[in-house]
Amino acid sequence: MKKIRIFTLAARNLRRKFIRTLVLLLIVAVVTGTLLSATIFISGMKNALRIGTYRLGADVLVVPEKNESQAKAALLAGEPTSFYMSRDVLKKVQAVEGVGKATAQLFIKPASFTCCANVDAFLVAFDPKMDFTIEPWLQKNLKKPLTDEEIIVGSSIPVVVGDTLPFFGTPFTVVGTMEPTGMKFFDQSVFMTMDAAYQMAENSKTKAMEPISINRDEISAVLVQDQENFNPDRVAIKIEHDVAGVKAIASDEVVSTVRRQLGGLLKGILAISAVLWGLALLMMGFAFYMIVNERQRELGLLRAMGAKKGHVFGLIISEAVAISIVGGIVGMAVGSALLLSFKNLIMHSLKLPYLLPSAVVLIELIAGAVLFAVLTGLLASLLPAVSASRMEPYEAIRKGE
Amino acid sequence: MIEVRELTKTYVLDGQVFKAVDNVSFVIGRGEMASIIGHSGSGKTTLLSLIGGLTKPASGSVLIEGKAIWSMSDDELSGFRNRKMNFIYQFSSLVPTLTALENILLPTAFGDHGENLVDYARELLGVVGLTEKENSYPSHLSGGQQRRIAIARAFINKPDIVLADEPTGDLDEDTENEIIALFNRMNKDAGTTFVIVTHNKEIAALTGHQLKMANGIVSDISRA
Numbered sequence: 001m002k003k004i005r006i007f008t009l010a011a012r013n014l015r016r017k018f019i020r021t022l023v024l025l026l027i028v029a030v031v032t033g034t035l036l037s038a039t040i041f042i043s044g045m046k047n048a049l050r051i052g053t054y055r056l057g058a059d060v061l062v063v064p065e066k067n068e069s070q071a072k073a074a075l076l077a078g079e080p081t082s083f084y085m086s087r088d089v090l091k092k093v094q095a096v097e098g099v100g101k102a103t104a105q106l107f108i109k110p111a112s113f114t115c116c117a118n119v120d121a122f123l124v125a126f127d128p129k130m131d132f133t134i135e136p137w138l139q140k141n142l143k144k145p146l147t148d149e150e151i152i153v154g155s156s157i158p159v160v161v162g163d164t165l166p167f168f169g170t171p172f173t174v175v176g177t178m179e180p181t182g183m184k185f186f187d188q189s190v191f192m193t194m195d196a197a198y199q200m201a202e203n204s205k206t207k208a209m210e211p212i213s214i215n216r217d218e219i220s221a222v223l224v225q226d227q228e229n230f231n232p233d234r235v236a237i238k239i240e241h242d243v244a245g246v247k248a249i250a251s252d253e254v255v256s257t258v259r260r261q262l263g264g265l266l267k268g269i270l271a272i273s274a275v276l277w278g279l280a281l282l283m284m285g286f287a288f289y290m291i292v293n294e295r296q297r298e299l300g301l302l303r304a305m306g307a308k309k310g311h312v313f314g315l316i317i318s319e320a321v322a323i324s325i326v327g328g329i330v331g332m333a334v335g336s337a338l339l340l341s342f343k344n345l346i347m348h349s350l351k352l353p354y355l356l357p358s359a360v361v362l363i364e365l366i367a368g369a370v371l372f373a374v375l376t377g378l379l380a381s382l383l384p385a386v387s388a389s390r391m392e393p394y395e396a397i398r399k400g401e
Numbered sequence: 402m403i404e405v406r407e408l409t410k411t412y413v414l415d416g417q418v419f420k421a422v423d424n425v426s427f428v429i430g431r432g433e434m435a436s437i438i439g440h441s442g443s444g445k446t447t448l449l450s451l452i453g454g455l456t457k458p459a460s461g462s463v464l465i466e467g468k469a470i471w472s473m474s475d476d477e478l479s480g481f482r483n484r485k486m487n488f489i490y491q492f493s494s495l496v497p498t499l500t501a502l503e504n505i506l507l508p509t510a511f512g513d514h515g516e517n518l519v520d521y522a523r524e525l526l527g528v529v530g531l532t533e534k535e536n537s538y539p540s541h542l543s544g545g546q547q548r549r550i551a552i553a554r555a556f557i558n559k560p561d562i563v564l565a566d567e568p569t570g571d572l573d574e575d576t577e578n579e580i581i582a583l584f585n586r587m588n589k590d591a592g593t594t595f596v597i598v599t600h601n602k603e604i605a606a607l608t609g610h611q612l613k614m615a616n617g618i619v620s621d622i623s624r625a
Binding site: 003004005006008009012013015016297298300301302303304305306307308309310311392393394395397 | 447450453455456457475476479480482483484487488490494496497498499503506507508509510511512558
């Protein structure tokens with residue numbers, strides 16, 4: 001037979017009052033689950049925004065003035081779109097003070113692809129000679145330029161390297177798949193060279209069911225990299241001032257748009273979490289106050305047998321910590337499972353980018369949530385535990401009768 | 402030896418100071434079997450709790466083997482109780498979540514008793530005639546059985562002093578006699594000092610040292 005320890009007493013007490021233990025455990029689980037889900041959710045959006053902004057590789061995106069909202073919707077929510085403006089815009093933008101590099105891109109909204117029935121894929125054509133957004137990725141991962149017969153695809157396009165994909169009657173070989181960013185604009189795009197896009201449009205006249213037409217004098221957007229020491233916001237203002245009919249969107253602006261959307265959401269989530277946490281703290285505190293009250297005599301008897309104040313304190317705290325650990329783990333598991341299950345639905349409703357945080361960040365968040373649950377239990381039981389340990393043994397026995 | 406010197410314990414009831422124990426002094430020798438008799442509310446239980454260090458006196462002192470227990474820190478006093486004394490109550494004092502054997506061993510959870518006392522706990526179970534109830538929980542034991550387990554527990558730490566508060570209250574005569582016989586045996590064999598609070602004059606008559614208490618005052622002390 002094992003020696004009786006304080007934890008044995010705590011565990012047996014919890015088991016004896018099974019329903020109460022279960023209710024307390026559920027309270028901790030709900031708070032931990034909500035908090036963890038909210039944290040992973042927010043962290044995932046920030047993660048997507050950070051990686052997506054980095055992938056954009058540009059400080060400023062110049063689009064036709066009338067298509068600003070479409071461009072933002074494409075960037076943030078990945079809504080397929082196509083709009084065009086004169087190629088002259090590129091030269092004009094290049095001439096603006098503060099502009100370092102500038103390159104053109106074409107957004108071609110597809111009809112439907114056999115590959116991607118469930119994905120709103122769209123085509124992005126870039127100029128390999130001037131590009132600074134896709135080229136660094138190609139140099140690092142492909143180690144060769146992209147030919148006019150090749151494409152690289154975003155992570156959500158359901159193909160593998162080596163597959164052949166036909167677009168508007170022209171077959172392309174997939175030579176690379178980009179890492180996920182959480183932003184549909186990148187994850188659901190198919191990247192090809194500008195010349196390949198022109199050739200594809202030409203071929204579509206005879207080979208495609210629904211031919212497309214691309215005017216070589218038109219582009220969809222100009223991506224700008226600022227010169228050093230130039231502020232993207234100021235460069236964007238300067239571009240709008242110098243080039244008529246365009247909207248220059250600084251990457252900061254994209255981020256701040258999402259941040260604005262996130263802000264309200266964040267406040268709501270924080271408010272709900274704070275209220276839940278406060279309620280949990282109150283309910284647990286009250287429950288432990290009741291536990292101490294109804295076990296006064298038992299605690300007094302333990303003191304009479306030689307239990308020190310620390311033993312009684314440890315007994316109450318052990319019960320709270322045990323509930324918190326188990327509740328925290330349950331909440332963590334259920335919260336994560338629910339978040340992962342409904343992630344797409346939530347993201348679709350909110351139209352916000354999302355990329356699950358890295359394993360390390362996830363582990364940190366999970367450990368933090370469980371630690372938070374334990375701290376909640378500790379905090380809730382602290383006063384009852386102190387009061388229990390300070391009771392005079394005789395008074396405790398007498399009042400408990 | 403238990404030496405009680407001018408011990409007073411007061412309570413405030415409805416704004417009035419009430420003396421539960423009023424300037425009491427006496428000595429109980431080592432290995433003595435003593436009883437405190439008196440009516441309900443005479444202050445017997447409070448006096449027993451003062452001797453056991455469970456409640457602090459308003460004034461006066463309790464010396465056990467020459468050591469003033471209230472000069473000890475709370476932890477020292479707890480350790481002292483755990484090693485040197487044990488209690489028997491008039492109510493069921495078992496922990497409901499522990500088996501009979503675990504209840505007997507419970508005091509050993511709060512101090513280092515050096516040896517594995519499981520065998521001794523089983524021996525005590527045998528002494529109180531409940532060997533077969535080793536794994537029973539209190540809810541499956543009768544009131545008398547629970548009391549006997551509590552009595553067995555009082556000896557697990559091999560105490561020098563056992564403070565018993567109406568240990569045979571509510572029990573039938575046979576069980577009462579068994580328990581008194583057990584006390585006598587422990588007193589003779591192990592030299593355990595007993596202080597028994599009772600309102601039963603027959604039980605008190607079996608002890609060699611009787612203290613009569615009324616209104617917080619020990620009014621009569623007689624030794625056999």
